Amino acid sequence: MRSVTFINYIKTALRNIKRYKGYSFINVAGLTLGITCCLLIMLWVFDELSFDSFHQNAKNLYRVEQDYFYSGETYHVYPTPYPLGPGIKAEVPEIVEQTRYKGLGNVLVKYRDKAFFEDRARAVDPSFIQMLTFPFILGDPETALNEPHSIVISEEIAEKYFGLENPIGKIITLNNKHAFTITGTLKNVPTNSFLQFDMLVPFDFTRETGQYQDSWSSNSITTLVQLHENASIPEVNKKITKVRHRHVAESFTDPERLRQFNEDPMTQVMLIPLTDVHLRRHSGSGPSSGVMIYIYVFTIIAFVVLLIACINFMNLATARSAGRAKEVGLRKVVGAMRADLIKQFYSESILQACLALIFAILLTASVLPQFNALVEKEFTMKHLLQLKFIVGMITITLVTGIFAGSYPALFLSAFQPVKVLKGAFSRGVKSGLFRKVLVLTQFTLSILLIIGTGIVYRQIDYMQNIKLGYDKEHVIYIPLRGDTRESYEVFKEGLRDNPRVLNVSGSWEWPAYLGADSGGAEWEGKDPELDIRVCFNAVDFDYVETMKIEMVEGRTFSKKFTTDTTGAFLINEELQRIMGKESAVNERFRFWGIEGTIVGVMKNFHFKSLHSEIEPLAIALNPSSIDYSLIRLASGDIPAGIKAVQSAWERIFSDYPFEYHFLDQAVESMYQDEITTRTLIQLFAMLAILIACLGLFGLASFTAEQRTKEFGIRKVLGASVPGMLFLLTKEFSKWVLIANLTAWPVAYLLMKRWLHNFAYRMNLGMDIFILSGLLAFGIALVTVSFQSIKVALSNPVEALRYE
Template identity: 30%
Template sequence: MIRNYCKTALRSLNRNRGYALTNVLGLTLGIACTVFIFSLVKYHLSVDAFHAKKNRIYRIVTENRLEQTVYSPGGPPPVGRAFREDYTFGEKAARIYVKRERLISLPHSSDNQKFLEEDGVAFAEPDFFHILDFPLVQGDKNTVLTNPNTALITERVAKKYFGDTDPMGKIIRLDNKLNFRIDGILRDLPENTDRRQEIYLSYGNLKDYNPWAGNDNNWLSYADELQSFVLLKPGVLPATVNQAFHDFSSKYYEGNYVKEWRFRLQPLSDIHFNPDFDGKVTKQSLWALSLIAVFLIITASVNFVNLATAQALNRAKEIGIRKTLGSFRKQLFWQFMVETALIVFIAIVLAFMLLYWALPLLRSVFEVPVMSIFFYDYHLLIFLPLLFLLITFLSGAYPGLVLAGFQPVLALKGKISERHTGGFSLRRGLVVTQFTISQLLIIGTLVIAHQINFTRQTDMGFTRDAIVILPLPTGDKSTVSTLRSEFSRLAGVERVSFCTQAPASESGNSFEIVYDTRTEKENYDVVFKGGDEQYLSTFGLELLTGRNLHPSDTVREYLINETLAKKLGVSNDGVIGKNAIINDTKGTIVGVVKDFHNQSFHTGIDPLCITTQSNWYNRIAVKINPSNLRRTLEAIAPVWKVTFPNHVYEYDFLDDQIARFYEQDYRILRLVQTFAGIAIIIGCLGLYGLVSFMTTQKTKEVGVRKVLGASIRNILWLYGREFVRLLLIAFLIAAPMAWWIMNSWLENFIYRINIGAGIFIMAVAITLVIALLTVGYRSLKAALMNPVKSLKTE
């Protein structure tokens, strides 16, 4: 029976190739996108889920409850040690300190090879590898990193540094300061982990590398890079530990600090998804992607139903003959379901071929870490049959019931009409569904694009064009003086400033402030930016009142922004000449600068200060004349390399750094743009098929109308008016839904666009033009047909 169904189905599809091709193409695109989204969502859900004891692994995070609560995935340096010593809740506890973009050199190599590691290094306590499962291929897990000046590296890094030579016992040097002996080799990191560091160093050397981070008595400052992981004992509830942390604060803090400093456990499963603690993606985003996949499958299935019910009229006589020869309704239904299943199966095969070919492109364009060998994923092997059954049922059940329900007498007499196939009203509803989904995606694309353009074009309060940021490995006075002199001589260099950060940066330092004669510190922290006397002119910051900083190597004076002056409750002029203690250092406020955005538009403008502190300077900002950009960059490189021969030269444009604030938003935009385009393509395939069917059904009507004097425009409107009405109905449904969804997305930005009428008008215009172009081609072909030939056709 099944063999007969398949043979008949193949014959039917061969006779109706246009119908089959349209459905296969639509379903292929829908399935390919759905599988891609499934793999992407599954990847994010699998991040760090491979650790054997994942349900007992937690990170100690910090909530600093000031005027506004500040969240940090890290904490003060002693937190991990104190938890280990004060409580018995943990089976293991370990601290880890990550430092990105570090220089690694091989001192014993013939040419002193140097490597700039973008993911940096991690100083880790030995128990870190008893909590998280990063297995060793060489070395003893129980002894690695217990001795000072020892290191672990991954297989990939070992290959990069030493080739085929055994790396065990070899020496690597960090930032031209500390040597470490390789004591073990880690298996290469899996793609689905947020821990990207491939070099681990003994935590005992942290105090030599960074005295602040290695200070076990420093309870009043914290850093995101310094984190503590714990493995709770079986049966210990995180709520119990969180309750105990109240006593923890009372023990190590006094006065108002007891209320301000709070610690709690964050589950390992929450780390990747929690934006408060630097999560990579939100679960809401994954739900949104999953919903888009559902939309695309619905769109492709709607195409199938539309075309299948329209095609049913052409198969009426076939059904009549089959029923006359004894076929039962159930047999006819399953015959059509087999045809549907065959089309869906072909579409799945083609979708996989498309994905296999396009996966490298998808990974690079969308910057998504979808696994390249997802074909061997057992989750996908479960998902695909379920998807196959779902699409087959959605696409084939209703048309199958319609076909099987034809009355044989009416079918043989050719009296089956549209009302017997559900009528055009059914197809109206399905087309409205397609248009609604397309317009939802188009409006979403337009809103995201407008917001990103807003971030690009809106004045941030400083100059960001043609400013190059260079690393400053050492900031001693003589080096700074020499570099300033050498750079200033170069043609094309307009300004040079030595600083800790650009005005806007993803990371920064915040400290308490005690203002003037007040005895208590303020209930907020102040962002601290180190910059020399050229900082304002290089970045084009506007000084509202007072004067600029005088040249100095130490903190003597402060510039503050308008926001800080307002928070202090003092006028811009009234704050000039007053003293302030920031980061335990007293200085005089000498000027107020106009507010500028110190982070992305996702957050507000923080109270901040700018001061001279040369021992903190780690960057050089060079303002270049745009007309001489290439020549100037070529001239800068040798000067820098001569000054720092033991370091790796690199540079970055400030506007590129700012663009990275919105990497996740760019990624979402590219995904939504692509899926919106595919939804439109699928919809157009369905529209073209429907119009083709309509022109066949209305051939005689068109001929009569033309004989009676109808113009080509009248004929085109005959076909187009119905779809224009449906599009407008879809818009009325999609617009309020899209407005609500996109307003929710825009709440992630403090500074954002308003969704105006222009976006909705543009969305409906785009859909209208695409629909009319699709309908217009086939309609024009019908309108230009010779009426004599049309009247002979039926």
């Protein structure tokens, strides 16, 4: 009996959908766009939350991180000392295994006549492969990295160098010096892992290349540990901190410094779950800057867009309530109970939601390639078929159907059949007010998205166009690897007289982000209680000239002063301010084991992203330490300048491929999260507005239909077309205006909080709120006017024919 009743509900729902084609189309189209938005965001959110959860022992894997305390400020870092991993494994019983992980930079890889720079080569302990269960294709994970010159490569690298050949046992050369035997291949690392690599070599290779630092005070590598099942994280943190403090204390030879360190060690070590690393991305001072904020933002956006679609459904249901009142009355007369009617109306709304889900899945599949390109993911239809995703889709559909159908199910089912069949039913004030509140809510949410889109766009534009304190245009940088450093001076001299090259210099740090920092800066008159971290870079001559950094005092490095090569510093204004010196030039300064004289003070410039404030910076002259060549090209024919540089490179470094990057693009890449956010918010804001317009169009159509006779009489009595247009649009315009006034303060508070993620941010002026309001008003006016003009221009005879 129940199955027959259910089938009857479905048949009736299908008949009603067919009967009200226009309204059903608007409902299904709106829900389709809303659910599509939810599916795309759900794909992204699930992926972000799944980082490194695929490892067999994921719940027991942690990254070692540290907090440093400098003059009351906490400075968080995730690099650790080289000896930390083996040291804590030997002394902390809760640690089952450890592995160290270090990037090797751009490595020249050669096999026969193939040679490429690869930037995803990593040095790891052999235990890395057992701790982290990246799937192997060939080789034995238990022994793959046991030999000193063994190497494990990804399937992408295997195909790149060996095609269809079996790579096991083949020998490749790194940086023209080091021969490695391939002992394993593994599947390409999934995009949902923060550990991205294409090649793994034994960690002892860092000793062979001179990179290894046997110091407990120098932080350079990532350390991962696996704990026993029931280990207490706070207790393990205390034990690791104690081990590190003891080893650091052993390095002090000055009794006074040892006493100060023991009284205030300034460091605390903690373990962060591997599955949380991607979500946190916390480094430096201030709040964590991970991706959680974007997960919250896009989850809210998905909810907002779907809510707007549901409001469409409810709005049109209230508008059609009079038309369905007699249907409800007749059903009650023939014996239908209220519960039956509630089931009937919910069947209709859930059926439309199910239809929308089918269309949404098809639409999602069709836009996946474009969405993947936008968010840099590799989603396929297989992701949609995962159990958690199927459960999510069903949940979204049912919740949408029930919420959207709640008004007709609960309100219409309560009609009294006697009053309805006597014609005493009226939609009344409450129904009209409810509909207006829905329109208000819908446009308030849409305007919030428009304002959010505008502010994100302006902030990114602000970051991309702010004066950085140096000129990033027309500058390329070339990574120096292997023995290219040995002939760098020859390369530099070869470009000096080229008219297409203005300046050549070099930098130890990546030019767009000078990230190396440390404590221990000393100068005459320094307060013993002052603890600061100073950023550091080693450069070549002409660095300031190549980057076009302004000097405020003193001079730059010069070959005219032979002492510059043995001990000279440039500092920025921020460091001079902290030193408390009116003029720091000629002051003695000691940092990172280098002691010398400050020869010049640079004007503050942004050497990190604008998320961070300008920090104290010291630059030393050390041409032998540079890892990047910086070349400023003459403006005009940039391709010709690059060709000239390439010609010089290939003449001197014939064994190394020519690889260059533009500095301005490197700077822009630091804001990729914000750029992606801007694009996604623009996309979803457009979807929200489109859905809102669909609903407004349907509501305007219904209103125009209801007032056809009224306007027929008005036209007969001499009303003008503009006058009737005003009457039709003023009601909707009023509610859009109120929606603006409601949305503005909410948007201001939300976006002000988001802007606090940036140390340097745009001014949050009123113009963007006014422009967003005018845009929303214009869109609403155009949507309503389409139907208004149609009614205003209609023949009144047609409207009054049957009166």
